[in-house]
Amino acid sequence: MARFSYDLPAMEQFISNLDQRISAVESHLTAVRTTASGLTDDYSGAAADAFTDAHDDWQTDSAQxxxxxxxxxxxxxxxxxxxxxxxxxxxxxxxxxx
Incomplete structure (x- = not known):
């Protein structure tokens, strides 16, 4: 008969690591969003629109x-x-x- 075992403490550690990474990604996304928002306050025209579109796409991909x-x-x-x-x-x- 096959014997299986699972390392529950290792799984718990992995979950904890994921929690830390999720929190870090959320913080970085917020910081980038804030910085990008500040850039567009004094930036206008086609380049500003292209930047905003690219940033929005990046934020969408990052959120996914x-x-x-x-x-x-x-x-x-x-x-x-x-x-x-x-x-x-x-x-x-x-x-x-x-």
Whole structure:
């Protein structure tokens, strides 16, 4: 019979690392948005419009990346939770202590 094990503390650490990275990306996106907004206050014309369009596209792409990171984080959290629940159920079923 195959034996599988999962490193729940490593999964928890990965989730923590993802939380830190998500927070950092959110902070950077806000900082870039603020800086870009300040640039366009004194900038006008076709070049300013092109910059604004490019920046908006970049922000959209970055937000999608952030959404994917958040989805990955949720999937890993669900996986960790399910493995922990399965481990506990098996221990109870076989009378093993936690």
């Amino acid at each position: 990346y952030l959404d994917k990171l958040k989805a990955l984080r949720q999937q890993v959290e669900t996986c960790r939770h399910n493995y922990a629940d399965a481990r506990e159920a098996n221990r109870k079923m076989f009378g093993w202590s936690s």
